[in-house]
Amino acid sequence: MAVMNVNPTRMQLSKLKKQLTTAIRGHKMLKDKRDELMRQFLDLVRETKELREQVERELENCNAHFVNASAVMSKQSLDGSLLSPKQQISVEISSKNVMSVEIPQFETSARTSDSGDIFPYGFAFTSFELDDAVSSLDSLLPNLIKLAQYEKSCELMSAEIEKTRRRVNSLEHVMIPRYQETIKYISMKLEENDRSSRTRLMKVKDMLLDKAHGYSAG
Amino acid sequence: MAKNIAVIGDSESIKGFAAIGLDIFPSDETEDIPKLVRKLSDSERYAVIYLTEEVYEMAEKERARCAEKLTPALIPIPGVKGNMQTGRQRLSSFVEKAVGSDIIFNN
Numbered sequence: 017m018a019v020m021n022v023n024p025t026r027m028q029l030s031k032l033k034k035q036l037t038t039a040i041r042g043h044k045m046l047k048d049k050r051d052e053l054m055r056q057f058l059d060l061v062r063e064t065k066e067l068r069e070q071v072e073r074e075l076e077n078c079n080a081h082f083v084n085a086s087a088v089m090s091k092q093s094l095d096g097s098l099l100s101p102k103q104q105i106s107v108e109i110s111s112k113n114v115m116s117v118e119i120p121q122f123e124t125s126a127r128t129s130d131s132g133d134i135f136p137y138g139f140a141f142t143s144f145e146l147d148d149a150v151s152s153l154d155s156l157l158p159n160l161i162k163l164a165q166y167e168k169s170c171e172l173m174s175a176e177i178e179k180t181r182r183r184v185n186s187l188e189h190v191m192i193p194r195y196q197e198t199i200k201y202i203s204m205k206l207e208e209n210d211r212s213s214r215t216r217l218m219k220v221k222d223m224l225l226d227k228a229h230g231y232s233a234g
Numbered sequence: 235m236a237k238n239i240a241v242i243g244d245s246e247s248i249k250g251f252a253a254i255g256l257d258i259f260p261s262d263e264t265e266d267i268p269k270l271v272r273k274l275s276d277s278e279r280y281a282v283i284y285l286t287e288e289v290y291e292m293a294e295k296e297r298a299r300c301a302e303k304l305t306p307a308l309i310p311i312p313g314v315k316g317n318m319q320t321g322r323q324r325l326s327s328f329v330e331k332a333v334g335s336d337i338i339f340n341n
Binding site for chain 1 (some may be wrong): 237239254304312329338
């Protein structure tokens with residue numbers, strides 16, 4: 017691992033030591049964050065998977081109803097019955113913070129409170145298959161919205177986990193070893209300087225003694 | 235803030251959603267789809283946009299734009315033509331992104 021390009025001074029050494037403790041603490045916290053996010057993510061994904069399978073099955077059912085309805089009704093009258101809706105769904109969005117990831121919460125409300133308003137047509141000229149189709153789709157709606165909420169949460173959480181994992185790895189395998197190497201390099205360099213100045217002093221002392229008294233110490 | 239829900243797809247698959255109060259956008263011409271998806275996702279009017287699987291596959295760039303945002307959520311749903319497993323693959327790609335390998339869907 018490369019040593020950072022710094023001056024080998026005591027000042028730098030203490031600065032780097034401080035940075036190393038911060039890095040280690042940050043690493044530990046990010047690691048905890050990653051682990052907790054991962055646990056929640058996996059729970060959510062399992063739940064989402066079940067929900068999606070259920071929704072897809074039910075949707076297939078609804079589509080079958082619609083196909084039946086279109087078989088007994090003409091295309092014009094089918095389109096005419098459906099395409100002027102009375103009902104309008106609106107969604108209130110709030111967000112929830114899970115380990116610093118904002119995940120959406122959807123709260124739906126319908127424009128009219130009458131549950132019969134999902135049928136935008138009179139029953140006289142339409143097939144009962146169409147009623148089945150529309151009511152089955154309506155009963156699917158809460159799950160469909162829950163699915164959207166879950167899947168969006170999965171998407172956001174997976175992106176955050178990836179980011180956190182990268183951070184943890186870069187701290188663990190790049191930053192922290194680099195700090196440690198640099199600290200080692202600086203302390204070695206300082207010790208080396210210390211030793212060399214000590215030998216120089218001893219040498220000078222020798223020379224001075226020799227000059228003054230004609231003998232050398234040691 | 236209250237937003238609505240949109241559904242984009244071939245008219246056969248989505249017309250039922252109009253009755254229960256969702257806004258539908260039939261897209262039977264394929265070249266307009268990315269434009270339509272972009273317009274709806276930028277309009278900030280929709281919290282959730284359901285896309286049939288065919289549409290979902292075609293709007294890759296637009297999906298990436300919404301990936302980091304809270305809304306809209308672009309969610310694939312199977313159309314009348316049958317299930318292409320797009321939703322399942324999508325979930326499995328999330329797991330792969332987060333964990334590194336797919337540990338939920340590999341059985």
